[in-house]
Amino acid sequence: MGELIRLEHIVKSFDDTMVLNGIDLSVAENEFVTLLGPSGCGKTTTLRIIGGFEKPDEGRVWFDGKDITDLPANQRLLNTVFQNYALFPHMTVGENIAFGLRVKNKPEQYIKDKIKYALKLVNLDGFQNRQIDQMSGGQQQRIAMARAIVNEPRVLLLDEPLGALDLKLRQEMQYELVRLKKELGITFLYITHDQEEALTMSDKVVVMNEGYIQQQGTPEQIYDEPVNAFVADFIGDSNIIDGTMIAEKVVRIDGKDYPCIDGTEQGFPPRSRVDVVIRPEDIDIVPYGQGQWNGTIISKLFIGVHYEMLVQSEDGKVEWLLQNYDQHDVGEKIGMKVDPENIQIMQKPKSEAESAIELDL
């Protein structure tokens, strides 16, 4: 897979507010890349710079080996699916889809065939003469996809395309998007603040916050090996606890020492202060006194498949978040056990920006 898009140290600010602080990103041909982050993290601005709707203050945008930083949006070989779909309200479904082809003066028969093909692809066969306001949100979303893909772009930019849909439809559309991408064989650059969406669909996830890229990697890497507490917290639920490395591969958490699998080699020499991240599903409930920690269940929620519990540690300093399939009662005293490989050691944030991130959590 060759490189298709490269961002080189993109810096952008609006009215003295830094939005992007030097973004470097590479997107390979035929890759599904997701920019993931909370609102205001700069992901939409990054997409708009690639789409040609914003000019970066610094840095270059490369597309297929060519510098397109100064190329206007209407000359770029990519198309955008906008967050609110941006369908033309004065045109029918068919006219919307035909727009890109008509402005390029394609023959009418070709346009007709393309509309038909695109509608079939998004499961809206025969809807070309409908008015836009007759279509539901999910249908409008599909039309926006169809309108973009008839132009045969090399990259499709998708700005939170499922954001306005309800949960069930959103899950259906996730499968749909992955299928579309396979059928079209083009690159998808996707934006979302929904970690589940990002993990489900992507080949590569890029986690952003405060205008910095925090981590990029496969969904598994991001989930299993978050580089810092922000990523760990943003991707799924986490217990993030202060810890100190006591000896090689031994960490002191909540007053007790535990073996872990990270040491000097991973950048955590003895006596360094660290963040310890433990996923709530990695904590096993054992009888009182038989685990590494003891605590009292202070709240319990049933959320579909499992129970989510808050456990107060005995000295009252730490509240643990647990997910478990078994039911335990509020007030019950339990023991908690975590395998060493599930105790993840992370660097404390260093830069001021990163400290600010932590305060937001």
Added chain:
Amino acid sequence: MVAKKRFATPFIIWIIAGTVIPLASIAYYGFTSREGGFTFANILAMFQHDHMQALGLSLLLAVISTVICLVMAFPMAMILRESKWGKQGFLIFVIILPMWMNFLLRTMAWQVLLERQGVINALITAVGLPRQELMNTPGAIVLGMVYDFLPFMILPIYNTVSKIDNHLIEAAYDLGASKTMTYARVIIPLTVPGIVSGVTMVFIPALTTFVISNMLGGGKINLIGNIIEQEFTVNSNWYLGSGLSLVMMVFIIASMLLLQKFDKTGGQNLI
């Protein structure tokens, strides 16, 4: 519901007194001869040569003024849409500022400017050019109409363009449209409702005005409005004045219906 309807009473009285009764009396006079009998003569009088000539000139000047207003207002509205000043309403304020002055006063100001010894001629002669006959020309009337009615074109158009979602314009560019194509296929069609109300609000008063043509045409140029006014005032022929008014009313209703048609089709036929 019944209780709520009672609150409409003042308006209903107003409509009866201010619209229904006058309209009915105009209709009565329009179909009545001086002798008191029923006649079509007052209506058919529109087809007399001098009346047709006045109507033709009125139409021509109204169309020219409307087109000039439209050509000036649309770019202005787009600039207002983009500009920070527009959003803060300052530019809108500047545009409607002249409307706070009396209409007659504003038109009179143009008399002073356009006169033979007026300000503009003073400037022209100062640079060594011959004195121009500016007053009492159709041009002066068009100028007066454009000056008086331009805000009525800008405001509805601005109102419409300011509501166009910026993403629609970006989507057009994204799909490969040039700036011209984006205007032709997205921005202008979406502005049609504003253009229709702007055109209505300029064309109708321009077609029927007699004040502007009186003041800047010096009574030498007769528009249909002047003819109707003279029938009522100078000639005291309410019958003929009413008949001509009725014809104009039908004329205006017809042109409004025509305009509405553009609005309903979403304006695609305009392009």
